[in-house]
Amino acid sequence: MAYTRKNQRDLTGAERKKFVAAVLELKRTGVYDRFVRTHIEHYTADGEGKLRVAHMAPSFLPWHRKFLLEFERELRRVDPTVSVPYWDWTRDNSPASSLWSDDFMGGNGRRSDLQVMTGPFAHAGGRWTINHAMTEGRFLTRDLGRPRDPITLPTQAQLEEVMRERTYDVAPWNSTSASGFRNRLEGWAAGQGNERFRIHNRVHRWVGGLMLGGASVNDPVFWLHHSFVDLVWSRWQQRNPGAAYLPAEPPPLGDAQYRKVVARHQPMTPWGVTPAEMFDHSAIYRYA
Amino acid sequence: MTFPRRLALRSLLTLTAAAFTGGALARIAVTPRGGAAVRASGGTFDEMYRGRRIQGRPAPAGGTEVLVDGRPLHVMRCADGGFLTPIDHYQTYPTPLAATRGAVDELGSAPLSRFAAAHGVHPGGSPRGVHA
Known part of the structure; x- marks a missing residue:
């Protein structure tokens, strides 16, 4: 029977506590940091001439769907009643949201060094030491809203604009794809200033600190963010039942994207599952 | 730098750092491959930025x-056409120099870790063999 992923704002106090406890248990046993490493190892930019599976690529959505499922499976080994809640950032769009309270994600980073000082993931609590990141800093960092260059979270209207896309993805299957649901949702755009940061990318930028870089998984809010990104994809799939994953076939020899992107029935590292296999999640989980 | 000393260098970190010592940067600047186009694109630099020494040069394998x-x-x-770093995955900059300065802006006071050098290198995809 499928389990439910809930909006984080609708969790009871007991549900919040159970989720945090399961996350902390995975951290204690070292399982959590395996997920941090996997994400770090799979960030390849789209001008590098290498295969991209996780970002700047059509498989951005199925790769993260599988990544969340693997994490959720580990959480549910610890506590079978837990699932990954989602953060609807179009609605809970300020640092005052209960998302950031002391019994859940904890608060913003302090001014001097962006260190998160409150909540279960504050370094001083002794249960959340950063082991795999781009610097040797050992504490979780955040910079909510990026005060020195302020940015706002995506709005409902901006998300609805993305939902109106009718095609999953288009050539050249990267951050420069001018249309297509995947690149619009991932959030790469041309332009000046904060206009360049859209939807999914913009949320990483709004949280700031570790969420800005390759080690973003170190911030547990990563999972709640990507749970919502996955929900948006799921709703888009419902609206567009005929819109399959693209590209259906691998780009041919001679195409600039030859061996750079994953086609519908090709395996994604590190699990070997295909985008097609990740298309229908209804037997495993649903969104409330 | 003497040959035996070079043999004693073990880590990627040390090897890469050693390549920047002495006259390495000066030599690169006058070779044809490290010429005006690379400098104009911000690919060769050595400066202090917000208290950090940042250095860049063309890599033998490109980039x-x-x-x-x-x-x-x-x-x-x-x-x-831009560049990004593992410190900030969501902003591309017009030159490696701009990307490096952008990374320093976000770094805080902590030194870079080894992951900043090896990131994006998943199994089977390493161009530089830096993935331990």
Whole structure:
């Protein structure tokens, strides 16, 4: 029977506590940091001439769907009643949201060094030491809203604009794809200033600190963010039942994207599952 | 630098840092491959920025090798013609120098870790053999 992923704002106090406890248990046993490493190892930019599976690529959505499922499976080994809640950032769009309270994600980073000082993931609590990141800093960092260059979270209207896309993805299957649901949702755009940061990318930028870089998984809010990104994809799939994953076939020899992107029935590292296999999640989980 | 000393260098960090010592940067600047186009694109630099020493030079295998306080920072090319670093995955910059300065802006006070050099290198995809 499928389990439910809930909006984080609708969790009871007991549900919040159970989720945090399961996350902390995975951290204690070292399982959590395996997920941090996997994400770090799979960030390849789209001008590098290498295969991209996780970002700047059509498989951005199925790769993260599988990544969340693997994490959720580990959480549910610890506590079978837990699932990954989602953060609807179009609605809970300020640092005052209960998302950031002391019994859940904890608060913003302090001014001097962006260190998160409150909540279960504050370094001083002794249960959340950063082991795999781009610097040797050992504490979780955040910079909510990026005060020195302020940015706002995506709005409902901006998300609805993305939902109106009718095609999953288009050539050249990267951050420069001018249309297509995947690149619009991932959030790469041309332009000046904060206009360049859209939807999914913009949320990483709004949280700031570790969420800005390759080690973003170190911030547990990563999972709640990507749970919502996955929900948006799921709703888009419902609206567009005929819109399959693209590209259906691998780009041919001679195409600039030859061996750079994953086609519908090709395996994604590190699990070997295909985008097609990740298309229908209804037997495993649903969104409330 | 003597040959035996070089043999004693073990880590990627040290090797990369060693390549930047002595006259290495000066020599590169006058070779044809490291010429005006590379400098104009911000690919060769050595400066202090917000208290950090940032250095860049063309990598033998293409792209740019960058050090921040002697530690390697992976600068990746993007399809839009820009560059990004593992410190900030969501902003591309017009040059490696701009990307490096952007990374320093976000770094805080902590030194780079080894992951900043090896990131984006999943199994089977390493161009530089830096994935231990």
